[in-house]
Structures are given as C-alpha cells and as structure tokens.
Amino acid sequence: MPELPEMENYRQLLEQKLKNRVITQVEINREKSINVTPDYFSKLVIQTKVVRIERRAKHLLFHLNNNHVLLLHLMLGGRMFFGREEERPERTVQVRVSFGEQHLYFIGLRLGYLHLFTNNDIEKELSHLGPEPLADSFTMPLFIKLINKKRGRLKAKLVDQSFLSGIGNCYSDEICYQAKLLPTRDLNNLNENEGAELYYSIRSVLSDALRQGGYMELPLFKGDTKTGGYQTKVYDREGERCGRCGSVIVKDNISSRKTFYCRGCQK
Structure with a gap:
C-alpha cells in the first residue's frame, strides 16, 4: 500500500503535470469508487481547474477552482497513471479524469476511492488524522x-x-x-x-x-x-x-x- 513517501512523490510529480489545467472529461467505470452519482460527479468536476494538489497522510487532495476537492486514497492495490490512452497499463480503470488528450487513470480502486467534497466538508473528513511527521511543526x-x-x-x-x-x-x-x-x-x-x-x-x-x-x-x-x-x-x-x-x-x-x-x- 502506498504510504507517505509514495503519495508525496506522486503529489510533487502530479502538481508539475496538472496545476492550472482544466478537466475536460470524466469517465466512471465503477460507481463504488466515488461517493456521489456519476452524473453529479461529472457536473461538479468537468471544466474545473486543478488549483493545487495537497497530501495529508496517505491521501491526495485535488483542489478545484469551484470550492470542491477530490479526495484520493489508493488503499491496497490502487495505483495511478498519467498519460495518453496508448501509454496506459493494461489494467482495469475504475476512474479516468481527462485533461485534453492526456488522462489521469485510477487503477485498482477496489478498496480505494476518489471522493468529492466541498472545502468545508474535507476538513471534517480528515479531522481524525494525527500530526504530519515531515512537517516543520513536528518537533x-x-x-x-x-x-x-x-x-x-x-x-x-x-x-x-x-x-x-x-x-x-x-x-x-x-x-x-x-x-x-x-x-x-x-x-x-x-x-x-x-x-x-x-x-x-x-x-x-x-x-x-x-x-x-x-x-x-x-x-x-x-x-x-x-x-x-x-x-x-x-x-x-x-x-x-x-x-x-x-x-x-x-x-x-x-x-x-x-x-x-x-x-x-x-x-
């Protein structure tokens, strides 16, 4: 299962690729991987811009410019891949988020998830987490x-x-x-x-x-x-x-x- 170093590495790499880019399309192949209906998910996400990507614990938070956040937890067996359709691994894709001809694939999300929250609700969702061990405040x-x-x-x-x-x-x-x-x-x-x-x-x-x-x-x-x-x-x-x-x-x-x-x- 990806832990802090893996998820922070992904965060840094994805922010270089996705910051200020517009989500052009969403494909949901497994409804259990999200927490709302596919139609609502698509309505709230398509044509929004990724403002920044944050990591907390083993989660990634994709902050959008409409005061919503995509919360990712890969759990056991989950992974991501970013690229064109012909480059992606031959694995079942649960969720695909597109940025023009490039896509962010969420693969193996049998236990993991990509949930949609408002900025206010995300704080409640993650309120149980302890201190971040690489933060300056962790003395x-x-x-x-x-x-x-x-x-x-x-x-x-x-x-x-x-x-x-x-x-x-x-x-x-x-x-x-x-x-x-x-x-x-x-x-x-x-x-x-x-x-x-x-x-x-x-x-x-x-x-x-x-x-x-x-x-x-x-x-x-x-x-x-x-x-x-x-x-x-x-x-x-x-x-x-x-x-x-x-x-x-x-x-x-x-x-x-x-x-x-x-x-x-x-x-």
Missing part, C-alpha cells in the same frame, strides 16, 4: 509529549493514523530498524535517548524514501525514472542477512500486521 518536544501520553506496542502506534499520519507497514518496520528498536517494544517504556532516536529515525527514513521516490516500483507516467527507487532494509526481506549485523531478518505477526525486523541489532 522533538511535540513527539516526546505524544509518546508520553500513549501506550501500546511501537508497531501498532506507528501505523495508527490518529497518532501519526502517513506511516504504514513498510515504513514502520524501516523506522524501528533504523532506531535499533524492536517493534514489540511498548511506547511508554522507551527511555529519553530511545525516544529521541525514534524521532530522528522517523524524519530520516521518510525523508530518504521520499527523495528516492518511495519503495513501490509503479511509475506514474512514461519515462518516470524516480518512482520506486528506495531500497528497504528489512521490510519484505525475510530470510536475508541484516546489512548492519549479519543476523537473519525475520517476519512476525505483530498487532495483526506482518512485521519484519532483525533480532540481532534491534533491542
């Missing part, structure tokens, strides 16, 4: 205050969107690995140094992954050489040797989520 004192108020296993809290926004299965494992902490540790039992190391690992891992286009090798457009350049250290590497200590990376089920870590150097 060490704020993080220490957060973890001092919370209980639970490290893995479970890192993927809790009301605790922090945008981290999922992959980067929670990568963050714990960089911080040299077992994902089974209780958040409220971290000492001061471990809390600080966890904070720096969150910022570092997410920033590095974003610079390299995230870990998911799903190019956004033809010729996209950035997306998917990040190489994980432990996630999905069960049975491989740890690059830091040489121990074997293991896979476990923690808080009902598959989790990868190194028993040798994570304490």
